[in-house]
Amino acid sequence: MAAQGIADAVQAYTGLSPAAAFTVLALMLATYLIVSTLFVAPDAAASAPAAHPKPPQQQEQGTEAEAEPEPFVPPFPDPVQVGEITLEQLRAYDGKDTAKSILIAIRGQVYDVSRGRLFYGPQGPYSLFAGRDASRALALMSFDLNDLTGDLEGLSPDELEVLQDWEEKFKERYPVVGHLPCEKATAGAQPDHEEEKA
Template sequence: MGVVAMWEMLKEAIVAYTGLSPATFFTILALALAFYYAISGFFEPPPPPPRIVEREVLPPPVEVGEITEEELKAYDGTDPKKPLLMAIKGQIYDVSQGRGFYGPGGPYALFAGKDASRALAKMSFEEKDLNGDMSGLGPFELEALNDWEFRFMGKYAKVGTIKKTVAATDGPAEDSSQTEDAAVKDEGGPSKNPDEYAHPKEVAVEEVAKE
């Protein structure tokens, strides 16, 4: 059965069941659909308002001044009341806004509360590299460390420095001249007393004068 034959059968059915011409029938059908969509639009619920994501407001960075590496460990993020700090090349930065990276559970949490210069230069997560010792680093590692430093300088606030510790000595250094004098006396050598260097003739003259 061709398309033309099907169309003729449809027109005959419309006239037989509705008593309307095909043109009138389709016009009424189009108007009914338009009216339906117009009315249904009034009863649709309004779209939900856009969701506003509230970001955590962080307190301003607090200067910690010059502290030791041991004191820096207290700012590793385990205490939520303290800022999250990290050091590079002896300079301490407040990385609280990057808590998702450097806070507990973050991919770089091992670096928090430490001077991680060596670890960043070597891209190492080993415990032995979590310190500020830069000795023995190659040129490429130093360049990588400088890149990290520039990134931190542009993103995080500097709040302090690492205090350099100096190994204490047992006591004040002994005067070398005193040590030499003591050694000479112990060996029975000449003393620095000028009277002990007097010529024998001068000694004899002094004894005669006394008599």
């Protein structure tokens, strides 16, 4: 009886049959779980396997089970202050050299985004921004090589607000390790995409 009342309430509230409503709910939960695992901090992901107890068969085997290799987690260098850095020097920090940090400039501030190597490294979806001034591209939410510049001239207030949101996210997640010279951080900076044509 209670189950029928719940089924009637679900149908009245959602306009779907109970089976369809619960299927949609299950899909939403699965999607949430999958998407939320993409945003786990690298430190939490690295420590997660250690938090799980060993299966009983591994506990019985003792030292033999301990010899299993750990999953490979690519190391990233500790943030190093670079001070004032030119756009040309910044290009060397694009993530292709794993011994170097991955740096991105926004509004003249240089951020070490090495912790986000999965996003900004050579195979990442935002690798285009690595080693560049991404101010205009982030404001426009653009992957156009011509927008990889610090030139903010002609941007609308909404676009500048988008850039401000990106800048706040970077400040929360990544350390500032340097800055661009004043003349490069303002309007008039040219895109530095000549090497991409090669």
